[in-house]
Every structure is written in C-alpha cells, then in structure tokens.
Amino acid sequence: xxxxxxxxxxxxxxxxxxxxxxxxxxxxxxxxxxxxxxxxxxxxxxxxxxxxxxxxxxxxxxxxxxxxxxxxxxxxxxxxxxxxxxxxxxxxxxxxxxxxxxxx
Numbered sequence: 097x098x099x100x101x102x103x104x105x106x107x108x109x110x111x112x113x114x115x116x117x118x119x120x121x122x123x124x125x126x127x128x129x130x131x132x133x134x135x136x137x138x139x140x141x142x143x144x145x146x147x148x149x150x151x152x153x154x155x156x157x158x159x160x161x162x163x164x165x166x167x168x169x170x171x172x173x174x175x176x177x178x179x180x181x182x183x184x185x186x187x188x189x190x191x192x193x194x195x196x197x198x199x200x
Contacts, residue, residue, distance in 0.1 A: 139146050154162055162170075 152162070
C-alpha cells in the first residue's frame with residue numbers, strides 16, 4: 097500500500113470518528129430518541145384518542161414490552177446479517193471479475 101493511500105484511509109477514519117463523537121459533546125443533554133417515539137408523540141398531539149392497531153409479535157408472545165437491551169441486540173444482529181450479505185455479494189463480484197480477467 098502506498099503512503100498516500102494510508103494517509104487517505106487515516107483521514108477517512110478520522111472523519112468518521114469525528115462525525116460519531118462530536119455530536120455527543122456539542123449536543124450535551126440532548127435526547128437521542130428513536131423516530132418511533134417521536135412519531136408516537138406527534139400522533140398523540142394530533143389525535144388524542146388514537147389507539148395503535150398493531151402490537152409487535154414478540155411483545156404479544158412475552159406479554160409485555162421487549163427490554164431495550166434485547167431490542168438493541170436484535171437490531172445489531174439484523175445489521176450484522178445485512179452487512180454479511182452485502183459483503184458476500186461484493187466479494188463474489190470482485191472474484192468473478194478476477195476470474196474473467198484471468199480467462200481472457
């Protein structure tokens with residue numbers, strides 16, 4: 097790897113770290129809630145007698161709300177599976193291109 101490539105990678109990693117960390121210090125005391133919570137509050141303001149027409153399947157099975165840690169775990173697993181699928185197909189496309197270049 098060239099020295100210039102290493103500098104570009106380091107700059108990108110630094111930018112990503114800054115994008116993730118800076119808001120935590122600049123927006124101290126801010127609530128980082130989900131869009132579901134925000135939407136629920138807006139709906140309640142618009143129509144006070146609104147009742148949700150659907151209950152999540154897992155909440156029905158366990159008879160209550162899913163703990164936040166379990167929700168985070170399921171979200172992370174879903175994200176990992178999606179990233180794995182994307183990486184698999186990207187790897188296949190790269191290998192296919194290498195095989196095609198070697199054949200010709």
